[in-house]
Amino acid sequence: MEDEFLEHRYNINRRHFLGKIGLGLGSAALSATLLPKLFDGIGGGEQEALAGVTHFAPKAKRIIMLFQNGAPSQLESFDYKPLLNKMYDQDLPESIRQGQRLTGMTSGQERFPLVGSIFDFKQHGQAGTWVSDLFPNIAKITDDICVIKSMHTDAINHDPALTFMQTGSQIGGRPGMGSWLSYGLGSENENLPAFCVLLSKGQGNGQGVYSKLWSNGFLDSMHQGVKFSASEDPVLYLNNPDGMSKDERRIMLDQLSLLNQMNYEKFGDPEIITKIKQYEMAYRMQTAVPELTDMSKEPDHIIKLYGSDCLTPGTYAANCLLARNLSESGVRFVQLYHQGWDQHANLVGDMPGQALDVDRASAALITDLKQRGLLNETLVIWGGEFGRTNYCQGTLSETNYGRDHHPKAYSIWMAGGGVKAGMSHGETDEFGYNIVKDPVSVHDLHATILHLMGLDHEKLTYKHLGRRFRLTDVEGEIVKDILA
Amino acid sequence: MIQLQKLVAGFIFFTLCILTFLLVFESYVDIPKWLWPLGRMHPLVLHFPVALVFLLGILSFSKSKIEEKSYEGIQQFLLHFTGLTASLTALMGFFLSQESSGSDLLALHKWTGAGVAYLVYVLILTVDKRSIYNGVLIITLGTTVYAGHLGAGLTHGTNFLLEPLMASEQKEITAESPIYENMVAPIFAKKCAGCHNSEKHKGELDMSSYAKILKGGEDGFVWEAGNADKSEIIKRHFLPLDDDHHMPPEGKPQLTDIELALIYQWIENGADTSRSIANLEETDTLFSTANVVMNQMNLANHKAKYEFDFADQDVIKGLNNPNRSVNQITPASPAISANIYVRARYQKEFLTELLEISEQIISLNMVNLPIEDDELSVIGQFVNLEKLILNGTNITGKTLSDLKACTKLKSLALSSTKVTASINNDLAEFKSLEEIFIWNTEIDKAGFKSLAEQFPQLEIFLGYSSADEPPLKLDIPSIGDSNKKGRVRGVNEEINFESNLPGTNIHFTIDGSEPDSTSPIYKEPILFNAGMVIKTIACKESWLCSDVKPYSFITQGIQVDTAYILTRPSESYHKITKDFDATRLIDQAVCEEGNLTHDKGFAYIGEPLIMIADMGAKPKQIEQVVVSYFINTGSVVFPPKKITVYGGNNKNNLTVIANFSPTPLTKEVSYSSSLATVSFEKQNFRYYKVKIETLIVPKWSGRTGEVSDVFVDEIFFY
CATH class of the missing domain: 1.20.1420 (A middle domain of Talin 1)
Incomplete structure (x- = not known):
C-alpha cells in the first residue's frame, strides 16, 4: 500500500514535471514566433520603414547639400595656418606625417615642401571665423554658419571618398543620403521627387560624378534621386509631345496603369507598383515643375543676390536658385554637385575661378532662406569629399603650387535647421595636417544630419541580404556640440 | 477551486x-x-x-x-x-x-x-x-x-511628482518679479557659474550666489554699481575674443546681445537686486530690455507644451493628398504642420478642409499660392497657429485682422505680397509675434521704420537689399543657339547673341576696337565673314557692364571624307576605346572658346598626334591646314611644338609639303583657345597627313623638363 502511494506520488511528480516542461517548451515555441531573426537566418519578414514618421522632434525638415566635388582645399578656404607660410618650402616633418599613406600622385615625390595659402585670411563676424579672401560673400554670413574644421574620411581617392560621403560606404551600391531620407521621412510634396540632383561644372580640374551617388541602392526605386538637366528644360521629356493634350495624356496613363496593375497581379513585383507611382508623379510634375523652374518672375534684387549667372541654366548659381525653389516646395533633399575642385597643380590659377563660381550663390542661398523664414527648418551643408595636403604636389614656385588629396583633416560648413550658428568646431594642428580637437568622421556627420532630421541613425535600417543596413553602417556618434 | x-x-x-x-x-x-x-x-x-x-x-x-x-x-x-x-x-x-x-x-x-x-x-x-x-x-x-x-x-516626466514643489523655478515672471533674481542671475548661472562656482572658482571668483559675487575675485569686484563701463564683467566682454581676459572665454557660449544689454543696463541702473519692471520708469532702457527678456523667458517656459488633443489619425490621413501634406510634427505631439502645394491646381477647399483639424495646426505653409484676402478668415480659425507662411500669395493685408484669434502666432511671412503699411494696426493683436517677413511688398522704407518703432521686440525681415552694395558685373553675352552652332560658321551665316538677364543691351564692334556702352547695340543677327572677330559687352542700368568678350569665329573647312588617327591619344583625359574615332577632329565643331571639353578632341602627352585625312575620290584644292587647340599653362596644356603636313595620293607614301611651329609662349596663359595655320601651295592630293608634336615645358614655368600636353579639338582644311 505504502509503495503504491509512493508510486502515485512519483507519478504525480513525473506528470507534474512533464507538464511544466511542456508549458515551458510551449512558451518558448510561442515566443520564438516573435523572434524571426533567431531561428530564421534568411529572415522573410521585411520590416517596412514608417515613411513620414520621425523618431523624435526634427530640427530640420529639408536638406540642401552644396557638394564641392573634387575636394576644395581647406587651407585656402577655412582652415587658416600661418605656420605654413612661415615654413614655406621646408619639408613636412615626419613627426607630423607619421607615415600617413599618400596617393600614387605624390608618394614618389622626393620631398614634401610645405606651402601656405597664397590668399590672405581674415576673421569675420561676431564669432571671428577665419575665411580666406577667395570667399568674400561666405565671409559675410559667418554668423549664420557653423564651420567644422575637423572632418576626416577613410578614403584617399575621389571615387571612394565621394561614394563614402554620399552613401556611407566607399563601395557603390548603397542608397545615397537623399534616398535614405526619402525612405525614412517620405515626401513632403508628392508633386516632386523627394530627392533631386543638380549638377554644375567649374573651369578647374574636374572629377566625375556618377549616378550611383544618387542611386536608391537596395531601397525601393521610388527613393532614387532625380537628376535635373542643366538646360532650359530641367526635367527632360516632362512636357507632352506635340499634338498630345493633357486629357489624352491622362487617359493614356490611366490605361497604362491598368495594364501595369494586371502585370503586378500576375508577377507580384513591387517595382511595377513603383512604376505606376512614378508615372503618376511625373504627371503631377508636369504642372509643378514649370512653376519652380520659371525664374522670370524673380525680382531684380534676388537676381543681384545670387549674381547674374543665376539666370544661365546649368551654372552653380542657377542651381542654388533652383534648389531654393525646390526646397521651398518641400523637396526633402536637394543635392548639388559643383565639379572642378581638384587642384593638384595650378591651384593659384584654378581656385579663384572655382571660388567665384560658388561664393556668391552659396552665401545668397543662406541669406535667401533666412529672409523667407526657411533657414531654421532647412539644413544647408557645404563641403567636399576630403581635404588637400599642406605640402606642394609637383613644382613649388613663388606664384603657383598644387596640393594632393588629404583625408586626415578638412573643413566643411553647415547652416540652418538645428545647427549652432556662428561657431567653429574642431581644430587641426599648426600644420593643418592632423586633427587635434573634436574629430568628426563621415559617419558622425551622417548621424548628426539624420538626428537633425528627427531620425535615429541606429534605427533607420533596411533589411537586405540577411542584414540590416544603416547609412552609418555600425558607427557614427552625433556631434552634440554643434546642435543648437 | x-x-x-x-x-x-x-x-x-x-x-x-x-x-x-x-x-x-x-x-x-x-x-x-x-x-x-x-x-x-x-x-x-x-x-x-x-x-x-x-x-x-x-x-x-x-x-x-x-x-x-x-x-x-x-x-x-x-x-x-x-x-x-x-x-x-x-x-x-x-x-x-x-x-x-x-x-x-x-x-x-x-x-x-x-x-x-x-x-x-x-x-x-x-x-x-x-x-x-x-x-x-x-x-x-x-x-x-x-x-x-x-x-x-x-x-x-521624471520630475512629475515633485514638480509642484519645484514650480517656483518655472513660475511666470511678472512685472513685480525682481529683475536680478529672475533674469540676470539665470544668465550668470548659465554662462559664468560653470567655471566660477564654489568648487571651481577660477580667478578666485565664485558666481554661484549674489553674496559671493559681491566678494569679487582676484582682479577685484565684478561690477561697479551705476557704472557699467567701468565694471570688470562688461569690460571683459568687449576685449577681443582671443584675449585671455575675455569672458566668457573663447570657445564657450558668449553673451547674446540681449543678455549683455540686460546686464549692462541693470548695473547702470544701480545693480539693485530689488529692482523690478514695475518700479522702473517706462523711459528707462532697462524697462524695455527687461520686458523683452521676460516675454522670452515666459515663452520658453511654455514652449512646446500643447494642451489640445491629438487629431484622429484617419482624419489626418484623409487630409493628405498630392496637393497637401498634413503631418504631426512628431508622433508624440498632437501639433500638426500643414503645407499646400502647386499654384496651378489650388482650390479653396484645400484650405477649408483643414478646419477639421483647426485646433491642432500650428504651422501652415501656403507659399506662392493664389490665396485671396477673404481666405484669411479661414486661417483665423486655426487658433493655435504659430507659424504662417503666405509669401508670394495674392493677399493685400486688408483682412489681416481676420487672424486676430491666432494669438499664439510667432512667425508671419508676408513677403512678395501686396500688403501695405496699414498692417501696423493689426499686428498689435498678435501678442506672441516674434518675427515678420515683409520684403518685396508695398511697404516702403518709411513704413518699415514706423513698424520697427511701433514694435521694438519684433524681428522684422526686410530682405536682402542690393542698395548698399557696389553694383555687380553682368555676365558676358553668349552666342545664341550655341549648342547647335558653336564658333564654326559658313560665310553669310547668321550669328546671334543673347544675354541671360532680360533688358540687357549687348554692344559690339567688328573692327577690333574695344566696345563700351556707346558702341552699336546688337539688334539683329550679324552675317558672318571669314575670320570675323566680334567683340561684345553687356550693359544694363544699375549693373556694371560685363567684361568685354571677343568671339572669334572660324570659317567652315572643306569636308574631309574620312580620317584615321595613327597614334594613341593620352588616357589621362578620358578613356580611349580600342578603335578611337577621328571624326571629332574633322566634324567642324570646336570647344567653346577657352573651355576644354574632353569629347570634342584628343590630348597627347609626349607622343605626337598623327592623323591621315582622306579627301575622297574627287579631292578639292587645299592650300591651308588650320589646327585648333587649347592652352592652359597652369595645367601643362601648351601649344604644339611643330605641325607638319604631308600630302600624296598614295596613303602609304606621303611627302612633306609644309610645316609650321607656333611661337613659343613666354608667360602663363590660362583657358585660351588658339589656331595655328600651315599654308602651302594649292594641292589636289587625295590624302593629307598632319603630324602635331608636343614640346618640353619651357623653363620660365618652373616645371623644367616636363613634357607638355597638347589638346587638339579640330583640324580644318581650306
Missing part, C-alpha cells in the same frame, strides 16, 4: 517563461504590428498588480484578525490573481518597450517591472514558508513602488 488555481499557476509559469525567453533574446525580437495594441494596454493593466501587491501586504499584516482557513483561501486567491496580472503586465510592458527607443529609464523600468512579476511567482511558491514569504513580500512591495515610480517618470 484547486483545479483553477493550478491552471492559473501554470499559466503564470507559461507567461513568465515567454517573458524570460524574450528578455534573453531581446536583441532579436521583432514585435509584429498586430501585437502592438496588446503592448499598449500595459498602462491599463498595470494598476491591477500594483493594487493587488499592496492588498497582499495588508492581508499579511491583518493575519491575526482573520480566521485561518479564510485567510489561506483569500491569500491563495489573491496571490494567483496578482501573479496573473503581474506577469501579463510585464509581458505587455515588454511589447510596449520595443516600440520606442531604449532610454536608461525605460531599461530600469523594464527590469524592475519584470522583477515584480518574478517575485510574485516566488511568493506563490513560498507561501508555505512564512519567514521567506514575508521577506519576499517586503521586497516585492518595494520593487513595485520603485517600478511604478519609474513608469510614471516615463509617461509624465
